[in-house]
Amino acid sequence: MTDIWAEREVSGWGRVPRATMLCARADHPRDVAAALAARGGEPMIAHGLGRSYGDAAMMRGGRVVFTRRLDRMLAFDEASGVVRVEAGVSVEDLILAFLPRGFFPPVVPGTWFVTVGGAIAADIHGKNHHVAGSFGDHVRAIDILVASGDVVHASRDENADLFAATIGGMGLTGVILSAEFAMERVAGPLIDMESIKFENLDEYFAVNAESDAFSHTVSWIDCTTRGDAMGRGIYMRGRHSSVLGAGDPFDAGVVDDAMKLVNARPFEANWLLNGLSIRAFNTAYFNKQLKKRVAAQAHFKSFFFPLDSVRGWNHLYGDRGFMQYQMVVPDREAVREVLTEITGAGMASFLAVIKDFGATCNGGLSFPRPGTTLALDFPNHGAPLLALMERLDRIVATAGGRVYLAKDARMSRDTFREMYPDWEAWRDVKERWDPNHHFQSEQGLRLGLCGGASS
Amino acid sequence: MSAWIFGATSRVGEALARHWAQRGYDIVLSARRREEAEAIASDIALRFRVRAHVLVLDATDIDGHEAAILAMAASSGAIDHAALVFGDMGDQEGSQADSAAAAHVINVNYTGAVSICETLAALMIEQGSGNIIGVSSVAGDRGRASNYIYGSAKGAFTLYLQGLRNRLHEHGVGVLTVKLGFVDTRMTWALQSGLPKATPEASAAAIAAAVERGENVMYYPRFWAGIMGIIRAIPEPIYKRLKIG
Numbered sequence A: 001m002t003d004i005w006a007e008r009e010v011s012g013w014g015r016v017p018r019a020t021m022l023c024a025r026a027d028h029p030r031d032v033a034a035a036l037a038a039r040g041g042e043p044m045i046a047h048g049l050g051r052s053y054g055d056a057a058m059m060r061g062g063r064v065v066f067t068r069r070l071d072r073m074l075a076f077d078e079a080s081g082v083v084r085v086e087a088g089v090s091v092e093d094l095i096l097a098f099l100p101r102g103f104f105p106p107v108v109p110g111t112w113f114v115t116v117g118g119a120i121a122a123d124i125h126g127k128n129h130h131v132a133g134s135f136g137d138h139v140r141a142i143d144i145l146v147a148s149g150d151v152v153h154a155s156r157d158e159n160a161d162l163f164a165a166t167i168g169g170m171g172l173t174g175v176i177l178s179a180e181f182a183m184e185r186v187a188g189p190l191i192d193m194e195s196i197k198f199e200n201l202d203e204y205f206a207v208n209a210e211s212d213a214f215s216h217t218v219s220w221i222d223c224t225t226r227g228d229a230m231g232r233g234i235y236m237r238g239r240h241s242s243v244l245g246a247g248d249p250f251d252a253g254v255v256d257d258a259m260k261l262v263n264a265r266p267f268e269a270n271w272l273l274n275g276l277s278i279r280a281f282n283t284a285y286f287n288k289q290l291k292k293r294v295a296a297q298a299h300f301k302s303f304f305f306p307l308d309s310v311r312g313w314n315h316l317y318g319d320r321g322f323m324q325y326q327m328v329v330p331d332r333e334a335v336r337e338v339l340t341e342i343t344g345a346g347m348a349s350f351l352a353v354i355k356d357f358g359a360t361c362n363g364g365l366s367f368p369r370p371g372t373t374l375a376l377d378f379p380n381h382g383a384p385l386l387a388l389m390e391r392l393d394r395i396v397a398t399a400g401g402r403v404y405l406a407k408d409a410r411m412s413r414d415t416f417r418e419m420y421p422d423w424e425a426w427r428d429v430k431e432r433w434d435p436n437h438h439f440q441s442e443q444g445l446r447l448g449l450c451g452g453a454s455s
Numbered sequence B: 001m002s003a004w005i006f007g008a009t010s011r012v013g014e015a016l017a018r019h020w021a022q023r024g025y026d027i028v029l030s031a032r033r034r035e036e037a038e039a040i041a042s043d044i045a046l047r048f049r050v051r052a053h054v055l056v057l058d059a060t061d062i063d064g065h066e067a068a069i070l071a072m073a074a075s076s077g078a079i080d081h082a083a084l085v086f087g088d089m090g091d092q093e094g095s096q097a098d099s100a101a102a103a104h105v106i107n108v109n110y111t112g113a114v115s116i117c118e119t120l121a122a123l124m125i126e127q128g129s130g131n132i133i134g135v136s137s138v139a140g141d142r143g144r145a146s147n148y149i150y151g152s153a154k155g156a157f158t159l160y161l162q163g164l165r166n167r168l169h170e171h172g173v174g175v176l177t178v179k180l181g182f183v184d185t186r187m188t189w190a191l192q193s194g195l196p197k198a199t200p201e202a203s204a205a206a207i208a209a210a211v212e213r214g215e216n217v218m219y220y221p222r223f224w225a226g227i228m229g230i231i232r233a234i235p236e237p238i239y240k241r242l243k244i245g
């Protein structure tokens, strides 16, 4: 018999922290159950495509089970668009299989390299949150391996507590094996879109207020300019085009194909993304669009997943890795305060994105709530960056906002509890299904969501 | 067009099934676990819009092979490619201590494989066409202390395939022997080695390409041909003293 456990280096997308731990890789659902049964009394956590940034999908001193090879599509109803798939199926898999039939995943993040399990566990949001809610809103049922070793069917009607706690539950309620959700009907691979330049934060809010007619909105925002131009950027809004067919989803255009060959790993260096190059990039990006408003038709890949064309771009930050800070706050003044704090700190963010969420809010540990969300990448500057993030936490918490767990690698337990007032009710459900804390992650331990006996 | 995979629940087998399905082949997925084979069948039918059938078969159930294969062939039509991917490495020390365990390893990798191949050969002779692909191992090229029960069964399978190729040639039926080195599957998950592991997808693509070219014997990854050439060239008086992996 070959051993199912082997040492592997594991990290999130930000590559901090990263460490070696015992891992198993499941080919079939039975392998997940076998891993749970043979984990030597240590806690375990699921790991999908590792696109969460921090320490959510890892467990030093415990076990990690890779779910990516649980990638079978089990059922599809052409009439309703409802699909049932194993949890390791990726957004890429879904698009390649179903776009030719006229269906698109109901919610997609900024990369198509995420698994359905990861999408549910982080209750991910997309550019259409204001009209479609988050991924969990579209999930009808899941099959999940829980601590007892049983595979439990959970939905809004059956084992509803487990179902709700698993959406956004960051893998701490068990390992999702399969899920059923509805895909959205679309005509083809194209997006009708407009880009509008805004000169500052006020103008962002003004453009946003008149963008109700668009199902997808997101803006790139320059976090390196202060004063009057603080918060300048480009507002992108669009919708699935009604233009039919227009090529298949594999044909993302010549540019994309050329970009596919670009691999960021050889460029890995700590100095590559520094304050200067980041400022230069942001200015160039802002000035690239000359006109105030540009309307165009884009391929879904460049609209939704622009970064996917550079493979391994997280290596551009060098060996030190990087961190993302994503928060949502209910009011505009807090957004301004956060931006002021960041531009003042002189720690440039290479990529910053701003978007307004819609009204839906799933409770538990799910992130989205009404307000404005801002996501910023920072090279790992160490202590000064952590201190900046602490200051940002204060602004966000005071405003009644919160930080996204899928991006988090450092938040304190107290801050977390302030931001997620449902945490206790969530933990009660976790303990009902996992009384001995078989499922634990480093993030869960840090935030006080799990811990204690595992046997 | 149809392609049959025996051992469809292995990642190499599944990758081969996907490869051929993407090129329009209907697929027959044979495995010993029905539920898993059915999950793979739905996946293939959904992704590639071909027909995918399940044939439940245990490699060691020799008495049942012929009838099951003939029944499936009767309903699914001519067989273009049939790949035998299943295998069981067993546990060398267990096989040394327990002859039933050793016999099981031999039965899966050799006796069972022969039984399935003979049924396929008869069908393909009748068709006057087809390819049989036998997935063997570099472990079958030379016996080693650490896995010679498995290795000898694979070595016997390699020799068998050679004879079968010789017999089927005049009937227009091809036989490809695939000697895998390290492929990144459950078998090698815990294996620490300086040598790279090929992905199942790359292995499947290479195997399918070799079938198209009418190759007889292939190593994959290809550099294993060189490694095994050297290992086979070591004189036995020296080889017997070596400890290799």
Ligand SMILES: Cc1cc2nc3c(=O)[nH]c(=O)nc-3n(C[C@H](O)[C@H](O)[C@H](O)COP(=O)(O)OP(=O)(O)OC[C@H]3O[C@@H](n4cnc5c(N)ncnc54)[C@H](O)[C@@H]3O)c2cc1C
Binding pocket: A013, A045, A046, A047, A048, A049, A050, A051, A052, A053, A056, A057, A067, A087, A088, A108, A109, A110, A111, A113, A114, A115, A116, A117, A118, A119, A121, A122, A123, A124, A125, A126, A127, A169, A170, A171, A172, A174, A175, A176, A177, A307, A406, A407, A441
């Ligand atoms: C470039 C980029 C853009 C992004 N854009 C967005 C965005 O726009 N919106 C957004 O919401 N997020 C976004 N993300 C974050 C990403 O969508 C989430 O982190 C998502 O969870 C990643 O999925 P994964 O399969 O990689 O999961 P992992 O990172 O491997 O795991 C994430 C969490 O899910 C759990 N998990 C994974 N699989 C299972 C399972 N089968 N059962 C139970 N738990 C499981 C893990 O334990 C862990 O807690 C982005 C990330 C990147 C790198």
Ligand SMILES: NC(=O)c1ccc[n+]([C@@H]2O[C@H](COP(=O)([O-])OP(=O)(O)OC[C@H]3O[C@@H](n4cnc5c(N)ncnc54)[C@H](OP(=O)(O)O)[C@@H]3O)[C@@H](O)[C@H]2O)c1
Binding pocket: B007, B008, B009, B010, B011, B012, B013, B031, B032, B033, B057, B058, B059, B060, B084, B085, B086, B087, B088, B089, B108, B135, B136, B137, B138, B139, B179, B180, B181, B182, B183, B184, B185, B186, B187, B188
């Ligand atoms: N991976 C390598 O580096 C490597 C190297 C050399 C050769 N190989 C050969 O490559 C082939 C594929 O192996 P793999 O690496 O993909 O490993 P694997 O996942 O362990 O595949 C083994 C397959 O054989 C099946 N099987 C075992 N006993 C069986 C039986 N009695 N009846 C029917 N099916 C049985 C298994 O079915 P279950 O899923 O039901 O267990 C599984 O589908 C094997 O022949 C192996 O010997 C692999």
